Amino acid sequence: MAAAAVLAGCATGCKVQPAGADGRPGSPVRIEVPDRTPSPPSAPTSRAHGAGRGPATAVTPPAPRPARVLWSRGDSGRDIRELQARLRQVAWIFHGPTGTYDELTEKAVRGFQGKRGLPVTGRTDTVTWQRLLGMTREPGRWELYLMGGQPADAPDARCRTGRVLCISKSSRTLRWMIDGRTVSTMPVRFGSEFTPTREGVFKVYWKSRDHVSTLYDSPMPYAMFFSGGQAVHYSADFAARGYAGASHGCVNVRDEAAIARLFEQVRNGDKVVVHW
Numbered sequence: 600m601a602a603a604a605v606l607a608g609c610a611t612g613c614k615v616q617p618a619g620a621d622g623r624p625g626s627p628v629r630i631e632v633p634d635r636t637p638s639p640p641s642a643p644t645s646r647a648h649g650a651g652r653g654p655a656t657a658v659t660p661p662a663p664r665p666a667r668v669l670w671s672r673g674d675s676g677r678d679i680r681e682l683q684a685r686l687r688q689v690a691w692i693f694h695g696p697t698g699t700y701d702e703l704t705e706k707a708v709r710g711f712q713g714k715r716g717l718p719v720t721g722r723t724d725t726v727t728w729q730r731l732l733g734m735t736r737e738p739g740r741w742e743l744y745l746m747g748g749q750p751a752d753a754p755d756a757r758c759r760t761g762r763v764l765c766i767s768k769s770s771r772t773l774r775w776m777i778d779g780r781t782v783s784t785m786p787v788r789f790g791s792e793f794t795p796t797r798e799g800v801f802k803v804y805w806k807s808r809d810h811v812s813t814l815y816d817s818p819m820p821y822a823m824f825f826s827g828g829q830a831v832h833y834s835a836d837f838a839a840r841g842y843a844g845a846s847h848g849c850v851n852v853r854d855e856a857a858i859a860r861l862f863e864q865v866r867n868g869d870k871v872v873v874h875w
Contacts, residue, residue, distance in 0.1 A: 666724035674700040677743070682723060684738035685731050686711065694841075696743060744771070744786075751784050755874045757800055762869040764823070764831060766850055768798070769875050771842075773831065773850065775861055782864070785857045788837045790829075791845035801825040801871040806862065815847055820855070821862040825871040833858045 670679060675698050683696035683704055691707040705721040713719045715730055740749065751772040758765035758776050765774040768789060775782045789796040803823050810822040810832065822832040834851035836844055841853075850873070852858040 665718075666726040668722045668724045669728055670700055671722040672700050672702070672705045679704070680743045681738060682728075682731075683707075684742045685735040687742070688735045688738070689731075749786070751781075754779075754781070755872055757872045757874070758870075762866070764803070764825075764865065764869065764871045766831075766871065766873045767875070768796070768873070773852065775864065783857065783861065785852055785854050785861075787831075788834065788842060788844070788846060788851040788853070790848035794846070794848045796846070796848050796850060796873060797826050797829060798873045798875070799826075801873070803865055803867055803869045803871060806865070806867060808862065812847075819849070821852075821858045822849075823862065823865055831858075831861075831871075 670682060677698070679700050680696040680698045682700075683692055683698075686692040686704070686707045687695065689711070691711050692703065694703065708723055708727065709719050709721040711717075711731065712721075712727055717727055717730065743749070749770055749772065751774055752767045752770040754765050754774060754776060755767070757763075758774065759779045761778065763774075763776045765776050766772075766787060767774075771787055771789070772784055773787045774784050803825050805822075805824040807822045807824070807830075808820070810819040810830075811817070812819055812828075814828065818835070819830060819832040822830040824830040829848045829850070831850040831852065833855050834846065834849075834853060837846075837851040837853040838855070852861075
């Protein structure tokens with residue numbers, strides 16, 4: 600009975616030694632029993648530099664890199680013409696294209712970016728350009744050179760000898776040529792379908808520095824007449840409106856300084872070729 604009492608009081612953490620020689624029960628001895636209850640998993644710790652020396656810290660991911668800038672104010676060239684033509688298609692530009700990334704172009708890009716929730720920088724980056732490409736179509740040659748400045752066509756064969764005003768309707772340019780060499784080139788505008796500019800080979804028969812049309816009562820500075828009342832001359836309307844208008848059959852020049860120089864060089868009798 601004594602042994603049973605000892606065991607009852609010891610519970611699971613004790614072990615009773617065998618009885619001694621006198622038959623008396625041995626003394627209980629406490630034995631440590633490991634706790635087998637599973638521990639909760641430990642929280643993950645950072646593997647960053649310095650882990651184990653203090654409390655773990657969150658690692659901040661790097662900020663996304665800004666989109667690459669393709670063009671910005673001051674750039675020029677054919678790519679800028681296309682940018683301006685596409686902005687014109689979505690009504691952010693109403694002039695040009697001019698081929699120069701100017702203040703108006705920057706303002707249009709800023710407006711386009713703000714409307715689409717893009718960073719408003721005024722610079723055309725890859726994200727802005729891709730969004731614009733998705734909303735527009737490939738501009739044709741007419742759209743790229745609405746305000747002139749387009750490359751001139753190869754000279755007509757009839758322009759390769761002598762002193763010639765070589766005028767191309769397809770590229771809307773005038774080449775001033777001497778013995779096959781191009782001296783200068785400038786954008787020009789022609790008559791409408793109701794008052795077309797005549798095509799063919801002519802000669803300058805009269806020059807009038809401050810001419811005013813008696814038929815239309817309109818100024819025709821630096822006029823060089825080549826066929827009836829049709830002449831090459833400066834047009835303030837062309838300078839202001841570009842190809843939104845048309846002449847009454849004359850060949851309009853929009854660059855006053857350029858035609859002033861041309862007027863001084865051309866002589867009566869010089870050839871004029873108007874061709875497609």
